[in-house]
Amino acid sequence: MASPRILLCGDVLGRLNQLFKRVAAVNKSNGPFDALFCVGQFFPDTPDRLDELSDYIEGRSPIPLPTYFIGDYGVGAAKVLSPASKHPANLGFKTDGLKICDNLYWLKGSGKFSLFSLSIAYLSGRKSSDGQPMGTYTDDDIDALRALAEEPGVIDLFLTNEWPSEILNRAADAPVGISNPSGSDPLISQLAAEVKPRYHVAGTKGVFYAREPYSNDGAVHVTRFVGLAPVGNKDKQKFIHAISPTPASTMSAAEICLKPSKTTLSPYTVTEQTTQATEATKQHGNNITDAQYWRYDVSQKRHRQGSGDGERLCFKFTSTGSCPREEKCNFRHDMDAREQYLKGCCFDFINRGKCERGSDCSFQHGLGEEGDSFSRKRHRSNNRGNESQGRECWFCLSSPNVESHLVSSIGESCYCALAKGPLVEDHFLIIPVEHCPNTLSVAPEVEKELQRYKDALKIYFKNQRKVVVFYEWLSKQGLSMHANLQAIPIPLSKASDVHRHFILAAKKLGFEFEVINPSNHSSEGRKSLRSLFDGKSSFFYLELPEGTILFHSVEDKEKFPVQFGREVLAGMLSVMDKADWRNCKLSKEDEIQMVESFKKGFEELDPAR
Structure with missing residues (x-):
């Protein structure tokens, strides 16, 4: 299969007639090309180009190639993009572009998608110093991009509007006159070092610059940086650049390891990355050291x-x-x-x-x-952490497989036990004594005792300056499952982060949580939850420390990680290596010691007393 042929363009600034005339000519003489990617400001600087923009948006002038842009700022941007983002065809989690009109797509926020087998990542917008909502990237966009960078596979193309501020380090071919910080962002340097793309393309500097390839720390392939000039610039610098990269996913190990003779070391040294991270923290109000980014392929x-x-x-x-x-x-x-x-x-x-x-x-x-x-x-x-099959059930107290030393308290209808492979110390489960598939379908007396255990755990952790998050995964195929409600303690200092991390995780997977805000007691929230659960779909819910319940009914063909709750919390608590319970196995002696320590502190609160 032939490699895709891609055109790259710098700041368009609303000069669409000039851009597409040039694209059509290049496509005729050297094409055909498959797509055009525009970086830097796409919309005009002044209102006098709005009619030219409208001709293309409204279909009076044709766009010769599928065109993707990330520079969603400038005159007329809000007027065009706001209605487009609300169009029914553009709703939901779309990382491959929101359609503006025929052959024109807006890459919004941040994301990663595949086009002609190329893996393409992007950060839309630019850094804002004046709080403008349109055309600026958010902390969530950055967080999501970091999570995407953690996923397996090599990213072929990384699109940003601004240059990485450190790109000229170790470069022997740096052009004169572009050392000023305008159009550069230290955070882009950090992201480029994490994403490790094969090509990094940016605009906004006003010049063309194709840097020598550089090697990446922790990766075998090299990165080529291309900075592009604006369309119609007075210095006649190059604003269109053509590449034809073979997708990394189709390359052999030997091919992807090849390094050109002029390859330099990475411009992003460890010392420089630390400096950039500190600067980015100041600029974005986000503690990057604490922000561990959840991921699902651990x-x-x-x-x-x-x-x-x-x-x-x-x-x-x-x-x-x-x-x-x-x-x-x-x-x-x-x-x-x-x-x-x-x-x-x-x-x-x-x-x-x-x-x-x-x-x-x-x-x-x-x-x-x-x-x-x-x-x-x-x-x-x-x-195995939360499923069972018939007589092999781990959670039935009558089963020969039950590990009774994990049990800390047994009531009439429920019992409390240390989680096998706990995420953190005092990670416990509330489990109905009777074998049943989920806690939303238990009898009223079981629900009452379950609520007493929840209330007792809240007080127990409050005495330790912690809060507790409860969550449960209900599988559509889980008739043989034994229900267990997870209870995970969170340091008080991170209590406010829980909501944000789960919303971000949901965004990454392409759904939005529905919300229940109980007006009085959390039992009222569970009552509302039971009325919404029909048992016909897989279902996930969690109760936040303040009592708000987030829930999601999983569609039949929707990909949803069974360990979603644990993986999100593992990322938030900076223990990503514990996202898989099998990485957290303790010796029986350690488990007994942990249970006994919990019993001593929980004794006065134990509903089974």
């Missing part, structure tokens, strides 16, 4: 920390039966997976449950009887 985080309990399979072991790294390997050695591989099953299908090659793949995309056993084993492993 396997790569574990891999960097050297854990051998990763989610992903070791290809070397699966294909050959041995791995020279042995116990130091960051990936999983699984004999069941190897047996399936030897029987002709596709490694990607075993490892990820899917294969993007589809019919082009020469291996099997299905598991036999033994493979089904492997699949079930893996499923149980992923959900």
